[in-house]
Each structure stands twice: as C-alpha cells, then as structure tokens.
Amino acid sequence: MSRTGLREDRLERIGAMLAGQSHLKLAAIAADLGVSEMTIRRDVTESGGRFACLGGHVIGAHNDVAGDYVLEKEHDQHAAAKLAACAKAARLIEEDDTIFIDCGTTTPRLAALLPAEMRLTAICYSLNVAEILSRRQNTRLILLGGLFHPAAASFSGEPALEQLRRLSINKAFISAGGVHETRGVTCSHFHEVPVKQAAIERAVDSYLVVDASKFGKVRAAHFAETGAFASIVSDQD
Amino acid sequence: MSRTGLREDRLERIGAMLAGQSHLKLAAIAADLGVSEMTIRRDVTESGGRFACLGGHVIGAHNDVAGDYVLEKEHDQHAAAKLAACAKAARLIEEDDTIFIDCGTTTPRLAALLPAEMRLTAICYSLNVAEILSRRQNTRLILLGGLFHPAAASFSGEPALEQLRRLSINKAFISAGGVHETRGVTCSHFHEVPVKQAAIERAVDSYLVVDASKFGKVRAAHFAETGAFASIVSDQD
DNA sequence: TTCATAATGTTAAATGCGTAACATTATGTT
DNA sequence: AACATAATGTTACGCATTTAACATTATGAA
Numbered sequence: 001m002s003r004t005g006l007r008e009d010r011l012e013r014i015g016a017m018l019a020g021q022s023h024l025k026l027a028a029i030a031a032d033l034g035v036s037e038m039t040i041r042r043d044v045t046e047s048g049g050r051f052a053c054l055g056g057h058v059i060g061a062h063n064d065v066a067g068d069y070v071l072e073k074e075h076d077q078h079a080a081a082k083l084a085a086c087a088k089a090a091r092l093i094e095e096d097d098t099i100f101i102d103c104g105t106t107t108p109r110l111a112a113l114l115p116a117e118m119r120l121t122a123i124c125y126s127l128n129v130a131e132i133l134s135r136r137q138n139t140r141l142i143l144l145g146g147l148f149h150p151a152a153a154s155f156s157g158e159p160a161l162e163q164l165r166r167l168s169i170n171k172a173f174i175s176a177g178g179v180h181e182t183r184g185v186t187c188s189h190f191h192e193v194p195v196k197q198a199a200i201e202r203a204v205d206s207y208l209v210v211d212a213s214k215f216g217k218v219r220a221a222h223f224a225e226t227g228a229f230a231s232i233v234s235d236q237d
Numbered sequence: 238m239s240r241t242g243l244r245e246d247r248l249e250r251i252g253a254m255l256a257g258q259s260h261l262k263l264a265a266i267a268a269d270l271g272v273s274e275m276t277i278r279r280d281v282t283e284s285g286g287r288f289a290c291l292g293g294h295v296i297g298a299h300n301d302v303a304g305d306y307v308l309e310k311e312h313d314q315h316a317a318a319k320l321a322a323c324a325k326a327a328r329l330i331e332e333d334d335t336i337f338i339d340c341g342t343t344t345p346r347l348a349a350l351l352p353a354e355m356r357l358t359a360i361c362y363s364l365n366v367a368e369i370l371s372r373r374q375n376t377r378l379i380l381l382g383g384l385f386h387p388a389a390a391s392f393s394g395e396p397a398l399e400q401l402r403r404l405s406i407n408k409a410f411i412s413a414g415g416v417h418e419t420r421g422v423t424c425s426h427f428h429e430v431p432v433k434q435a436a437i438e439r440a441v442d443s444y445l446v447v448d449a450s451k452f453g454k455v456r457a458a459h460f461a462e463t464g465a466f467a468s469i470v471s472d473q474d
Numbered sequence: 475t476t477c478a479t480a481a482t483g484t485t486a487a488a489t490g491c492g493t494a495a496c497a498t499t500a501t502g503t504t
Numbered sequence: 505a506a507c508a509t510a511a512t513g514t515t516a517c518g519c520a521t522t523t524a525a526c527a528t529t530a531t532g533a534a
Contacts, residue, residue: 006511012350016320019345019369022298023291026491032317036513041492054260055292055521056491061259080269083253108256113249125382127364127371132256134364134385145362145382145397148371159400160382243481263521273483278522292491293521476534483528491520498513504506 010035010043014051014058023057081211084235086110089173089209092233095119100172100199101129103154103192106209107175108132114139123167125195126154142167149191156191164198172203174229176210178217185226186219193223205230212236247272248284251295260294318448321472323347326410326446329470332356337409337436338366340391340429343446344412345369351376360404362432363391379404386428393428401435409440411466413447415454422463423456430460442467449473 010033017032018024030037044051044058052061086109093099095118101107103126111132114120122133125144133141144164146157174196178186185208187196200206208229215234226232247270254269255261267274281288281295289298323343327350330336338344340363348369351357359370362381370378381401383394411433415423422445424433437443445466452471463469 008353012353013320015369016323016346016349017316019349019365022296023289038514039512042512052260053292053492054294054296055290057291059259059291059296079254083250086253109253112253112256116245116249127367127380128256130364130385131368132252134387134390141385142394143364143380143382143385143392145380145392146400148367148378148380150371153371155380155382157379157400159396163383163394163396275484276482279482290522478533479531481528481530483526485524485526487522487524489520489522491518493518494516496513496515498511500511501509503508 007043007046010040011047011050014040014043015060018051018058018060023054023059026053026056026058029058078211078213081213081235082106083109083113085209085211085233086113088235089207089233090114092171092207093118093120097121097170098168099123100169100174100203101133102126102173102175102196102199102209103129103152104175104177104187106211107173110173110209123164123169123199125156125160126152128153144195149189152189152192154189154192154195156195161194161198164195164202167202169199169203170205172199172206173209173233174200174206174224176208176214176223177219179208179210179214179226179232180216180218181226183218184222185224185228186217186222188219188221190221193221196223200224200228208232210234244280244283247277247280248287251277251280251288252297255288255295255297260291260296263290263293263295266295315448315450318450318472319343320346320350322446322448322470323350325472326444326470327351329408329444330355330357334358334407335405336360337406337411337440338370339363339410339412339433339436339446340366340389341412341414341424343448344410347410347446360401360406360436362393362397363389365390381432386426389426389429391426391429391432393432398431398435401432401439404439406436406440407442409436409443410446410470411437411443411461413445413451413460414456416445416447416451416463416469417453417455418463420455421459422461422465423454423459425456425458427458430458433460437461437465445469447471 026037030040044053049061051058090113098121101124108128111129119138121140123142130143144160146155146160176185177188206229212234263274267277281290286298288295323346335358338361345365348366356375358377360379367380381397383392383397413422414425443466449471
C-alpha cells in the first residue's frame with residue numbers, strides 16, 4: 001500500500017506543469033521532479049487516464065466532457081455525418097456576422113470549421129465551443145457563463161440569460177437530440193431549453209444543425225417546433 | 238503557390254475532428270480524409286504550430302492564451318516560483334469551501350493543484366482556469382462569462398459582475414502583476430479590476446498569490462492595497 | 475499538347491520510444 | 505536489526521515512428 005501518496009503528489013504537479021501547455025517532454029518533467037523518466041511513465045500509466053504518454057511527451061488526456069461516455073460513443077459513430085452537417089452550416093456564415101453556437105457534440109465541429117480569417121462575433125455557452133472560438137484571431141467571443149453542467153459542458157444561469165436577451169444575433173446554429181414531425185425539436189438537458197429559446201428569439205435566422213440520425217427521435221426536453229427554423233441543416237437533404 | 242488551399246481545408250477538418258478529442262491516430266485521420274499519412278504529417282508541420290505529431294498521433298497544440306507570447310515566456314521563467322506559491326495556497330483550502338480563483342498565468346496551477354477528491358464550489362472568470370476545474374469530479378463550477386479578452390483568457394461584463402456580487406465566497410485567491418509597499422497591488426488589464434474588487438469584497442478571506450518576482454513592481458491598473466488580504470502567499474516568505 | 479511546378483504517394487533506413495526484466499534503494503514492521 | 509514489501513533506477517532490445525529521398529500524379533501556363 002502506498003501510504004505516502006508520492007505518486008499522487010507527482011501527478012498533481014504534472015497536472016500543474018501541464019496547465020496551459022499542450023504537451024511536455026517526458027525528460028523535462030522527470031528533471032523537474034527529480035525522478036527518472038521511467039517513474040514518470042509509471043505515474044502516467046497509473047493515473048487512470050488523466051494523462052497519456054505519446055512520443056516521449058506527456059499530454060493531458062483532456063476528455064471532452066468528463067463522464068459522458070455514452071455521448072462520447074455516439075459522437076464517434078455519427079462523426080462523419082456531423083462533420084458534413086457542420087460543413088454545410090459553416091457555408092451560411094458571412095463576414096461580420098454575429099452568430100450563436102449551441103452546445104453539444106455537433107457544434108464544436110462547426111466552431112472548428114469557421115473560415116480561419118473571417119471577422120465574426122460569436123456567442124456560445126459551452127466550454128468546448130468557447131475553447132475553440134477563443135483561438136481565433138478575428139473573432140469577438142461572448143461566453144454566457146453560470147453554473148457548469150458536466151454532461152453537456154455547458155453553463156446555465158439567469159444573469160447569462162438576461163445578457164443573451166439583450167444581444168442581437170444574425171444567425172443562430174442550434175443543435176438537438178431529436179427532431180420529430182409532430183413532437184417538435186427536443187434535447188436531453190432541461191437547463192438548455194431557456195437558452196436555446198432565447199437564442200432563437202433573438203436571432204434573425206435560426207438553423208437547426210443535426211445529423212440525419214436525429215430525425216424521428218424524441219428527447220425529454222422540448223424547446224421548439226421545426227417551423228421556428230429558417231432551415232434544417234443536415235448531412236442528408 | 239497553393240492556389241487551391243487544399244491543405245488549409247484539411248487542417249480545418251483535422252481541427253474539427255479533434256474538437257473534443259485530445260489526440261487522434263494519424264492513420265485514422267489519413268483514412269478519414271482519404272490521403273496518406275505522410276500528407277497529414279506534412280500538413281501538421283505546415284500548420285504553423287496549430288497541431289503537433291507525437292507518437293503517431295495528432296494533438297491540438299492548444300496554446301494556453303492565443304497571442305500573448307510575452308506572458309508565455311515570463312510564465313516559463315518563474316514557473317517553479319509560481320508552482321511553489323500555488324502549492325502553499327492550495328493548502329489553505331478545506332472541504333466544502335467556496336473559492337474564487339483569479340485569472341492569469343499563476344492561477345491555473347493553483348486550480349490544477351487542488352486536491353483531486355475535495356468537494357468544492359469554485360468561481361472563476363478565465364477560460365484556462367475553468368477548463369482545469371471542469372475536469373474535477375466533486376466540484377461545482379461557476380464561470381463568470383461575458384466578453385472574452387485573449388490577452389488574459391478572461392471574461393468581462395456587467396451581468397457577470399452582478400452575479401458575482403450575489404455570491405458568497407470563503408476564500409478568494411487573487412493574482413497580481415505588481416505588489417508595491419506604497420503603490421498597492423496592480424495588474425495589467427483594466428477590465429479585471431472590478432472583478433477582482435468584487436471578489437475581494439464578497440470573500441471572507443482574500444489571499445494574494447504571487448511569486449516573489451512581483452514584489453516592488455507596479456502595473457497600470459490598481460485594484461487593492463496590500464492590507465486587503467488576509468495574507469500574501471508567495472514562494473518566498 | 476507540352477512543359478514546369480506543386481502536391482501527394484511510396485519506400486527504406488535510422489533514430490528514438492516503449493516495454494520488460496532485473497538491480498537498487500527506501501520504507502515500515504516484527 | 506533483520507526482514508518483507510514497496511518504490512524507484514538502470515539497462516537492453518524490439519519495433520513503431522520519423523525523416524529523407526525519390527517516384528508519381530495532379531495542376532496550371534505557355
């Protein structure tokens with residue numbers, strides 16, 4: 001039994017060193033902590049997935065959304081479809097637009113597909129989308145903050161809603177877990193409902209960005225009818 | 238001259254595929270884009286640091302704060318001192334505390350050094366701190382949103398300030414660019430001033446977390462006197 | 475069409491990573 | 505103190521990654 005917890009201490013220090021950096025040389029960490037590279041290797045393998053060793057470097061394993069492994073799997077399955085839908089959505093965006101990007105597993109791809117040099121104002125309320133947008137040069141980013149929900153990596157709260165209601169949006173890109181002819185458009189997380197609704201209300205045009213697997217599905221939280229959208233952007237028709 | 242920009246297209250698609258994942262197999266990307274691994278390798282080297290190849294995988298280079306290379310360098314210089322200061326600060330935190338963590342290059346390390354299993358409520362207003370905190374299991378995270386400032390990776394805005402003024406904080410961990418006996422405590426970014434001040438006001442105890450290199454320095458934006466803090470937590474005395 | 479140039483594919487060799495096996499040192503117990 | 509066990513260090517070898525060099529295919533211009 002490791003009474004001392006030295007390994008855990010080192011892992012925390014590795015985490016601290018990694019804060020900011022994307023990857024660090026195995027040798028550098030070993031030198032910094034005054035142990036051998038082999039020990040760092042062993043630490044990383046025992047870290048339970050917090051870190052990973054790749055090509056002599058350590059990287060933070062940085063799993064998108066902590067916990068939600070179900071979503072993560074679904075993610076991979078329809079990855080190509082989502083990418084296709086996002087590519088279409090990205091073509092709708094013009095220079096100097098003010099866009100709203102919803103949360104979920106589809107929308108980060110849209111954020112990543114925005115033309116690199118295009119001047120934009122982007123509004124979002126999820127951590128993974130914000131992170132992608134924050135790296136852009138010519139984009140003004142507004143993140144609606146509040147209480148963090150790990151399942152969707154999104155935030156919720158009245159102050160943020162108030163702020164959203166005072167913003168004007170050209171194009172809102174909304175995602176959904178289900179699109180049904182009679183039951184309308186639904187998602188899984190109730191706290192997202194008021195945000196999505198406010199975004200749709202404030203936007204000149206709203207677009208529903210979903211892969212075709214969502215058609216016919218129904219989720220718990222209803223937030224709009226299909227008629228609320230200027231168009232449904234999907235990999236198929 | 239690459240008139241077509243195929244490479245750039247692929248880089249965007251790689252970015253989109255990487256959205257969420259920390260790393261992706263080189264072979265998987267090559268298969269998805271229908272090109273050879275060698276081409277992906279060349280893309281990555283020509284990406285100007287956006288991506289990196291490590292151990293047969295591609296990772297997002299994920300540079301902490303886009304742009305601020307000056308800070309990034311200073312960062313590295315006093316890295317050990319900052320880590321030491323943060324380690325001391327981390328020891329002040331107890332189970333079930335509500336803590337405020339400031340923005341900057343020091344505080345991400347504090348966030349990373351928080352005991353892994355400790356139950357906490359954490360308030361922050363910078364993207365890099367939020368990202369680290371969001372991976373914790375037993376922590377309720379509140380991010381103060383608003384307009385993004387790339388230089389400090391932080392957010393500002395009246396709605397977030399209002400929200401902060403309604404929160405109660407046990408311990409606020411504040412960073413600074415300068416600590417001076419007569420000129421007080423200062424930082425470089427004016428938009429941070431009202432946030433820091435509100436946090437100090439709402440906190441039972443505020444702690445100034447700085448490495449010793451900050452002593453005697455003065456920056457443009459004044460936000461507090463040294464007397465406002467329960468103690469100054471630094472690598473030296 | 476023909477040519478020049480860019481883009482991509484293929485192959486092959488060497489560097490360096492990753493793993494295992496064993497040696498050594500620390501730690502705690504009786 | 506002597507022992508058992510955990511923790512770390514060292515070495516060496518197989519193999520995947522990486523790089524370079526060259527072959528091939530696309531692209532655009534004259």
